[in-house]
Amino acid sequence: MTTTGRRPELSAFLRSRRARVTPDQVGMPPGARRRTPGLRREEVAQLAGVGVTWYTWLEQGRPINASAHVLGAIARTLRLDAAEREHLYRLAEVPPPAADAEAPAEVPGDLDTILRALDPLPAMVVNARTDVLRWNRAYAALHPGLVSAPSGERNTIWNLFAVSPAHTHIANRDEQAPEAVATFRYRYSRHLDEPHWQGFVARLCSASPLFAGLWATHDVAAPRLCDKRYDIPAVGEIALRSTGMDLTDHPGLRLVVHTPADERSRQHLDRILRQG
Numbered sequence: 001m002t003t004t005g006r007r008p009e010l011s012a013f014l015r016s017r018r019a020r021v022t023p024d025q026v027g028m029p030p031g032a033r034r035r036t037p038g039l040r041r042e043e044v045a046q047l048a049g050v051g052v053t054w055y056t057w058l059e060q061g062r063p064i065n066a067s068a069h070v071l072g073a074i075a076r077t078l079r080l081d082a083a084e085r086e087h088l089y090r091l092a093e094v095p096p097p098a099a100d101a102e103a104p105a106e107v108p109g110d111l112d113t114i115l116r117a118l119d120p121l122p123a124m125v126v127n128a129r130t131d132v133l134r135w136n137r138a139y140a141a142l143h144p145g146l147v148s149a150p151s152g153e154r155n156t157i158w159n160l161f162a163v164s165p166a167h168t169h170i171a172n173r174d175e176q177a178p179e180a181v182a183t184f185r186y187r188y189s190r191h192l193d194e195p196h197w198q199g200f201v202a203r204l205c206s207a208s209p210l211f212a213g214l215w216a217t218h219d220v221a222a223p224r225l226c227d228k229r230y231d232i233p234a235v236g237e238i239a240l241r242s243t244g245m246d247l248t249d250h251p252g253l254r255l256v257v258h259t260p261a262d263e264r265s266r267q268h269l270d271r272i273l274r275q276g
Contacts, residue, residue: 007061010091014059017078018044025079048073058092066092082251111247114255120273122240122258125247128187129200130156133253141272142230142238142258143168155200157184161208171229171237181214182221189220228258235272238265 019038026039026047034040039047045055050070057064058074071094075085089096115123115136122139124132132146132154140147145167146159153162160180165173191197205212223244230238239261247253260266 006091006093007063010088011059011061013087013091014074014078017080017084018059021077021079026077044074044077047077050074066094068094068096111250111253111255118257120270121260122269124256126156126254126256128191128252128254129197130184132156138269138273139258141275142269157181157211158204158207161204161211169230169232171231172227176226176228177210178214178219179221179226181211181217182219183223185215185218185220186222227261232268232272236264236268238268238272240265 018041019036021039022037023039023043026043041056041059042052045052048055048070050073054064055074058066068089071089071092072085075088080088086096111125111134115125115134118138119136120138122136122142124135124139126132131151135143135147143159145163146154146156149159153159157180159168160170160173160176170176188197188201201215205215226242228240228242230240232238240258241261242256242258244254244256247255260269
């Protein structure tokens with residue numbers, strides 16, 4: 001949609017959202033003789049901390065500039081949910097602020113049901129920073145050290161770089177490492193100003209010279225399918241194809257499933273599960 005087409009859409013959207021918010025919902029007196037339902041333009045401007053003329057022009061679809069900060073204040077005033085907020089930024093042609101990268105307080109229970117149903121395929125739920133939030137029995141059997149790590153280190157990037165290969169049994173770390181860092185930087189670019197991301201990268205650079213060297217290249221790559229190989233003592237090699245799927249109902253979360261690449265790997269994975 002062109003800018004010319006977005007402005008009328010933005011105008012109509014703001015009017016419709018303003019009409020559904022009552023003065024009582026935002027702690028304002030109802031006033032007398034309201035000709036239309038919802039808030040007046042001047043009330044939205046007052047609550048959002050912007051000029052009445054500026055907000056009027058925005059709602060009229062005039063070609064004015066808006067910052068992410070100001071749009072955020074308007075979104076809060078109009079009580080927009082996550083989808084409506086994203087829609088507002090898109091119509092105004094303003095990049096939305098990065099979503100909070102911290103793990104949700106609770107991962108929805110339906111994901112646990114899905115994870116159990118995926119056994120014997122190893123599967124997990126991760127956030128944008130690759131913190132492992134949930135996993136199934138097969139994933140725990142393949143990664144016992146990772147799932148038992150403290151929360152700050154229960155992370156696939158940390159496990160790849162900061163944990164000894166003797167404990168992770170990753171056979172192709174040198175092959176995985178450059179792509180893992182490039183993909184991590186792709187996600188990191190959305191969270192540049194967030195201290196917990198900055199601190200995590202600093203800890204990784206300190207813990208792993210390999211990560212620090214790859215991070216210094218500034219290589220970046222979009223996420224894609226990748227191959228993982230493990231050499232499990234007393235079992236043998238397991239080759240897996242890793243597939244990640246964004247969960248649209250839970251923004252910021254991904255379901256990652258590991259599928260055996262060949263029959264031998266499937267048999268070895270079954271053997272690990274039987275031992276567990």
